[in-house]
Amino acid sequence: MNFMKINVRLYWPTMLVFLLVSISSCTQKDNTTESQPNIIIFFTDDQGYADLGTYGAEGFETPNLDQLAAEGIRFTNFYVPATVCTPSRAGLLTGRYPKRSNLHEAVLFPFSEGGLSPDEYTMAEMLKEGGYTTSCIGKWHLGHKEAFMPNNQGFDEFYGVPYSNDMDNYYYKDIDFQSPPLPFYRNTELIESGPDQQYLTKKYTEEAVKQIKNRGQKPFFIYLAHNMPHTPLFASPAFKGKSKHGLYGDVIMELDWSAGEIIKTLKEEGIYENTIFIFTSDNGPAKGSAKPLRGKKAQTWEGGQRVPAIITWPSKIPKGKVSDEFVNTLDLFPTLAKISSSKIPSELQLDGIDISEFLLDPDAKTLAERPFYFYARNGELEAIRLGEWKLHLKKSIGWNEKSEGEFQAALYNLNLDIGEKDNVATHHPEIVTKLSELATAFDAKL
Structure with missing residues (x-):
């Protein structure tokens, strides 16, 4: 009887550690699933x-x-x-x-x-x-x-x-x-x-x-x-x-x-x-x-x-x-x-x-500026956006050549002109050049 009691006392710490580890493992697994x-x-x-x-x-x-x-x-x-x-x-x-x-x-x-x-x-x-x-x-x-x-x-x-x-x-x-x-x-x-x-x-x-x-x-x-x-x-x-x-x-x-x-x-x-x-x-x-x-x-x-x-x-x-x-x-x-x-x-x-x-954390984080490319229904690259600027290079749908003439490169500041009404390409030739080169290079890579 004393021998059994001694063994219980000896093994109890080991058993306790085992139980705690087991519970911890189960909890960790549950938390992983919940995450x-x-x-x-x-x-x-x-x-x-x-x-x-x-x-x-x-x-x-x-x-x-x-x-x-x-x-x-x-x-x-x-x-x-x-x-x-x-x-x-x-x-x-x-x-x-x-x-x-x-x-x-x-x-x-x-x-x-x-x-x-x-x-x-x-x-x-x-x-x-x-x-x-x-x-x-x-x-x-x-x-x-x-x-x-x-x-x-x-x-x-x-x-x-x-x-x-x-x-x-x-x-x-x-x-x-x-x-x-x-x-x-x-x-x-x-x-x-x-x-x-x-x-x-x-x-x-x-x-x-x-x-x-x-x-x-x-x-x-x-x-x-x-x-x-x-x-x-x-x-x-x-x-x-x-x-x-x-x-x-x-x-x-x-x-x-x-x-x-x-x-x-x-x-x-x-x-x-x-x-x-x-x-x-x-x-x-x-x-x-x-x-x-x-x-x-x-x-x-x-x-x-x-x-x-x-x-x-x-x-x-x-x-x-x-x-x-x-x-x-x-x-x-x-x-x-x-x-x-x-x-x-x-x-x-x-x-x-x-x-x-x-x-x-949308209040504390901002996303880096990056270009976005607009491919038309015909598969051709028609426009590019970078930050506030969007440049249209060509237009297959949504432009009437008979009434509006041949489409010319059109630049819009989307922060000021969300409706794309005021083409400012002639006022910002350097932005037109920059975005045109970006678009051409990206499309060539694809």
């Missing part, structure tokens, strides 16, 4: 700069997204690297200018044979290797052949359509090609052909909510790419006639509802505080508003590529900030890599920068 935030990118299609309440929308309300802006950072100088769908999505998911992926010209069609090369390293692959589950919900538009589809690009789950909703059963008379009814997939299985588009926003939202509720132990990345408000416009019966702006306003209000349902689910599940929610659009509007910007979708004027954007992370990003710092979707790849502690291959050449420190 990796869930990530949602809420990507709309053709939503203009002024198509959100907090950006001055007229005729409809967006209370959920306005509240989201109040809980994080709203950007006034946020850009996408293309004027249309396919190249913009390629840039977002690779962190690289679309020309690097050879997807910088026009968009992919149901008759296209190509897509985003499986050799490209996507955001989904990066986050998956960093310990995330990955899901693509909605519109893909980076190649409908199996090799280019989401499940071969780093996404564990895919629920949606392979290209734009206007390509549903469309006849391309110039090449005598009849596209099929819009395919709707769950992963690689075709589950519906020609879905009733008035329910697309609702279906995507319900799928996102379901995935959040049925998540596993890993942090998740959901890329929710809505089809709306790309034309043709569709809203569910619950939203038809809801706005004073007709069907377009109804569509935007349903998208706002979608964001609200997802945010509500995050809160109910107790994970809202540790979820990064990124809202933005793939390019400027076709039907909506880009006021006070000049131009629209498919144009390299500001209205074609400056878009609304909100980023929140309640536990980390301060509330109620409005930033005029220059940011673009190419920055999301390196930023999310840093925040999620995911690794980027050393040989991968990215065009975006890590803005994580700025997001965490």
Whole structure:
């Protein structure tokens, strides 16, 4: 008996140390998991700069997204690297200018044979290797052949359509090609052909909510790419006639509802505080508003590529900030890599920068001035921005030679002239030369 008591006394300190180490290890593991935030990118299609309440929308309300802006950072100088769908999505998911992926010209069609090369390293692959589950919900538009589809690009789950909703059963008379009814997939299985588009926003939202509720132990990345408000416009019966702006306003209000349902689910599940929610659009509007910007979708004027954007992370990003710092979707790849502690291959050449420190402390941090290049729908470099200056070198869309004459190099000070109305190229020839040389050199490298 005494022998046993002596052994207990001898071994108790050792046992105590073992227990403390075990508890510490468990705690450390839990903290590591908690330090990796869930990530949602809420990507709309053709939503203009002024198509959100907090950006001055007229005729409809967006209370959920306005509240989201109040809980994080709203950007006034946020850009996408293309004027249309396919190249913009390629840039977002690779962190690289679309020309690097050879997807910088026009968009992919149901008759296209190509897509985003499986050799490209996507955001989904990066986050998956960093310990995330990955899901693509909605519109893909980076190649409908199996090799280019989401499940071969780093996404564990895919629920949606392979290209734009206007390509549903469309006849391309110039090449005598009849596209099929819009395919709707769950992963690689075709589950519906020609879905009733008035329910697309609702279906995507319900799928996102379901995935959040049925998540596993890993942090998740959901890329929710809505089809709306790309034309043709569709809203569910619950939203038809809801706005004073007709069907377009109804569509935007349903998208706002979608964001609200997802945010509500995050809160109910107790994970809202540790979820990064990124809202933005793939390019400027076709039907909506880009006021006070000049131009629209498919144009390299500001209205074609400056878009609304909100980023929140309640536990980390301060509330109620409005930033005029220059940011673009190419920055999301390196930023999310840093925040999620995911690794980027050393040989991968990215065009975006890590803005994580700025997001965490926007009042104390500023971003370095850097050039941004505007590639037109025809694939050609048309403009460059550096700081307050934007130089247009040529113009393929958004300029009428018959009424306006041959396009000449045009320089605008965006700090003073956000609407690009006052061409000051003749007053600043040295800036025109500098930006022209920068643009030519960069394009030659690509």
